[in-house]
Amino acid sequence: MQSEMFEETRNEEDTAQTRTVGLSIPMHKESPVARAMRRIRAVMLLNLAPAISFSSGKDSSALANLVLNTAREMKENGERPMPLTFVTSETGVEQPEITQLARNELAKMKVFAKKHGLEIDVRIGHPTLSASWPVKIVGGRAIPSFPDGRSDCSVDWKVDPNTRLLDLAYKDLQKRDDVVDVVVMTGVRQDESW
Numbered sequence: 473m474q475s476e477m478f479e480e481t482r483n484e485e486d487t488a489q490t491r492t493v494g495l496s497i498p499m500h501k502e503s504p505v506a507r508a509m510r511r512i513r514a515v516m517l518l519n520l521a522p523a524i525s526f527s528s529g530k531d532s533s534a535l536a537n538l539v540l541n542t543a544r545e546m547k548e549n550g551e552r553p554m555p556l557t558f559v560t561s562e563t564g565v566e567q568p569e570i571t572q573l574a575r576n577e578l579a580k581m582k583v584f585a586k587k588h589g590l591e592i593d594v595r596i597g598h599p600t601l602s603a604s605w606p607v608k609i610v611g612g613r614a615i616p617s618f619p620d621g622r623s624d625c626s627v628d629w630k631v632d633p634n635t636r637l638l639d640l641a642y643k644d645l646q647k648r649d650d651v652v653d654v655v656v657m658t659g660v661r662q663d664e665s666w
Contacts, residue, residue, distance in 0.1 A: 516543070516553050520654065520655045556590060556593070557641045557654075560597070582594060642654050
């Protein structure tokens with residue numbers, strides 16, 4: 473399955489333009505957007521439901537745009553896109569403007585999905601009370617994290633809530649006859665993934 477999503481025809485000219493990371497993927501034949509949308513479409517055509525981890529940052533916003541527009545194009549072409557699940561966590565310590573930005577972007581996604589007849593589920597998580605900033609930091613159970621220190625807060629405030637949401641979404645999607653499995657998608661820039 474994975475090799476089919478990454479497979480493209482190549483000739484000798486293409487070989488010089490490829491980068492190998494377990495797979496040879498020609499880098500110049502299609503635009504990055506077209507390549508990403510083709511892969512997202514291939515996932516959905518296999519009845520794999522995307523579950524997108526959304527932070528409202530530029531990488532996850534780009535991924536959300538790609539997934540939503542791929543699903544819209546599939547619908548317009550008479551194909552059946554899978555239900556889309558977006559999960560995000562509100563840490564309780566973000567600037568209010570950042571929290572509002574994320575909520576506004578999620579609301580825009582819902583409007584877009586409704587306009588184009590797409591099925592979308594948005595889930596917002598929060599850290600547990602014992603992991604929250606007031607209990608953990610003010611209560612003296614931990615010290616604040618620093619840029620060069622441990623990343624406990626990222627795990628407690630973002631990773632764990634999103635993992636709980638993804639587990640629940642997975643259970644709900646597995647009950648559906650039209651979903652074979654769930655694929656978790658996260659937006660990561662290419663230069664961050666090497």
